[in-house]
Amino acid sequence: MNDTLLKVSGLRTSFFTDDGEIPAVNGIDFTVHEGEILGLVGESGCGKSVTSLSIMGLLPSPPGKIVGGHIFYKDEDISHAKESRMRQLRGNDIAMIFQEPMTSLNPVFTIGDQLKEAIRLHSHLSKKELEERSIELLKQVGLPRAKELLKEYPHELSGGMRQRVMIAMAMSCNPKVLIADEPTTALDVTIQAQILDLMVKLNKETHTAIIMITHDLGVVAQMCHRVAVMYSGKIVEEGTVKEIFNRPQHPYTKGLIESIPDLHDKKDSLYTIKGSVPKPGSITRGCLFAPRCEFVMDKCLEQTPELLGEEHKSRCFLHQG
């Protein structure tokens, strides 16, 4: 397939603190194709957000730094691109929406100011065209009273409305890739569903590829085509949503799926994966998941498994003979 838009290969991002180097992302590979929705799943602190910030070139630096690997957008390596080049790409080719709609909009500028700015940065529209495009975008994301909204300030909007504005802003220049970093985490359930529906709708209409970063497997099942499961800075399993949910290979993925609450199940307590995510960099030998794994073998403590497979890849000796 040659419709690859974004290719991350061997990406390693570390934070350099007083305690030394902390590898937040430790060699991950994945690709995003045109019009595809890829889910990036994992617990808090597994490196999902750092991956997205690395792609955008928005790592807080110092202390964050890309120490290895490449990020290809189309055929261009952008992992160490100049700031001026990244500014052209940001918002125009690769856009991003964030977890916190309540604080992601600037409180002292109107919705119109902020939306128009996003458009103006990457196009040359007249004042009237800007106004029209803004109204069109707000309507596209399902916001009523678009014209009046342009003159309002973020504090006059609800969380769901603000997230819609964020989506409108991200979509304003028809990006090829949209990175959504837990866009629904801060919203209540009904609004969550609406926002997810909206994103699926935009994906179908505009063919924008979406990287959906989440810790909620329900979200993945509902909207993604493919999914990559991250654990402690590495991808442990990758495949189509159907494959992963029906035939999970890695014990961690199995654990995640088992711990989804089931309405029809009468069990008193939910399944949990024992232990917690190891501190990045604390395990240097063997499989990172070994200390928490139910199926741990001697080999797992000695050797580090590779991510192997064709369409369905996993990083586990159980499936690698």
Added chain:
Amino acid sequence: MFYYSIKRLLMLIPVLLGMTLIVFAIIHAIPGNPALTILGTKATPEAIHSLNRSLGLDNPWYIQYFSYLKDILSGDLGTSIQTHTPIASEIWPHLAATIELSFIAMIIAVFVGINAGIISAWKQNTVLDYTAMILALIGVSMPVFWLGLLEQWGFSIKLQWLPSIGRDDIRNSVDPITNLYLLDTLLQGRFDQFWMVLRHLILPSIALATIPTAIIARMTRSSMLEVLKSDYIRTAKAKGQKMVWIVYKYALKNAFIPILTVIGLQTGLLLGGAILTETIFGWPGVGLYIYNAIQYRDYPVIQSGILVIAFIFVMVNFVVDLLYGLFDPRIKYR
């Protein structure tokens, strides 16, 4: 906004009344008899008694207070004991001198202070940041009288670049209209004099600006640091916006409320007459005016001077209150 302004204006009345009461009380608490000061130590008790009566000083304090209040409201600030001229007409040239000096000093302080603070925050923990903050620390701690003397020694005496004293040259003095000399020379089309007045302003305004500059710089830095970490700054970067633009447009407007508060307080303080600076540079402002009055025990002048300064302070803060709404739409004026 309009109703808020009116309401806020009405709320000034009790503040100003309280102010007059305090000024009145302070003056009356000071030991010493005005009649004795006016007539001299050799005055007979009868003469003192009759002067007290003619000045109304034998009345109970509340009668004195109300007659004082009545005078103020009718624009009568009393008469100077020293010069026998009405204070209201005497004080304006001094006030104008102070306003002009403070205005220039505040322009310097706001411009330098805000930029230094922004660069410090933007380039946090770099040499630029450390340099700016060390300079700010020096600025806050350096005594103004010492800095003023250093300036005079360096720029007036050694280098002979700038005049060291006064508002204008004695042989080329400005013909006052408003007593704001920069304005007056412009109105008269005397650009040579404008330049001369500006040269006189440079040294005292720099001396006067150091402390406010340093305070504004430090406030800007801390306020900007907080804002630059916020999510909406990240959003702006994600749009592809330039960092300079983000810092000066996005972040500054958000960080401006505490900076504005400090600017207001500092402006109030400067307008209150910087006695030290004005004394060193022979600047005929309110500070110097009151300083002379204190030396002569010219109570009416002291009283009116303090009243005018307090009034200005209250008004500056009133304006700052109104400005808050311009910078933050979340501050609702009801």
